[in-house]
Amino acid sequence: MVKDRILVGCFGAPHGVKGEVRLKSFTNDPSAIAAYKPLLDASGARRFTIKALRHLKDDLFVARVAGVDDRNSAASLTNIELFVPRDMLPEAADEEFYLADLIGLTAMSEAGDAIGRVVNVLNFGGGDILEIAPVEGGETLLLPFTKDVVPQIDVAAGRITVALPIEIDGEAHNAVDK
Template sequence: MPAPVCVARIGAAHGVRGAVKLWTFTEDPLAVKHYGPLLTKDGARQFEVTHVREAKDHLVATFKGVSTRDEAERLNGLELYVPRERLPETDDDEYYHADLVGLAAVTTADQPLGKVIAIHNFGAGDIIEIAPAQGVTMLLPFTNAVVPTIDIAGGRVIVELPSEIEGEDGTSPEL
């Protein structure tokens, strides 16, 4: 079963009637209201968007059953997910970040680096996290220069290692 896809993160309470700031990770920010109930990652809780409007750099949303500021404040920081099958299909050259988790990561010289375990964004751009068979995970900028090829059908991503972590012969160091 495909992993659920994170489509939004709840921020601080907005006002006194249970509204929250909502940051979406969808191409169309307002599409979040059309995916049906939004779930926590473990699926234990679900939220139905009852109203949403655009704000400066986020949305302001209300959820069914959340009507006070105190209730809204307890939701701060929750990430909201939907099952992969509820999302639109991607074009041939598109993918969801969740589609990359579990793929093999190899260098441009076809040397194994490990497996993709996550794509993160801490505010300055996407970062790909790769776990080698042994050793410490690598966090690399997820850009076209560092990850020039994504081959979902082939089950791998090709990584152009920055020169400071690449061996002298152009291969990956012992990991």
């Protein structure tokens, strides 16, 4: 995730032989992805223009992309994430934020102790996951981004409050009734 760009979608597999490609939209209104310009790859070097969009289901579409006219060209787009420059998007309203805003925030325990720093927001299909680099170093923590685990977010103050799940904070006990 890049802070100066916001992830809005991802190309999938080709659809047919005429250069169409599947497109998963991450925007609030999924069909609005066609209106965002420019759409960039993760490096910002490649630009994409959606010429036509056909709804398949939920947030999944079939897209016609400028300059993509055959199946091989469409296949070359598979898994390319689509970003929009941050300054092209509206400011988040009160109590709202973009996931990119979380990167760099300090993760604090409910007691006020620093746990680490948010280094990424991931999503493998089952919901958003915060990747937190612990203060003491070592492996990053992967925590579900839910209201139970992250009850408070204060982007302006640069911190989130984290209620570590029992499995992580070490308080889980395997009690066996005898």
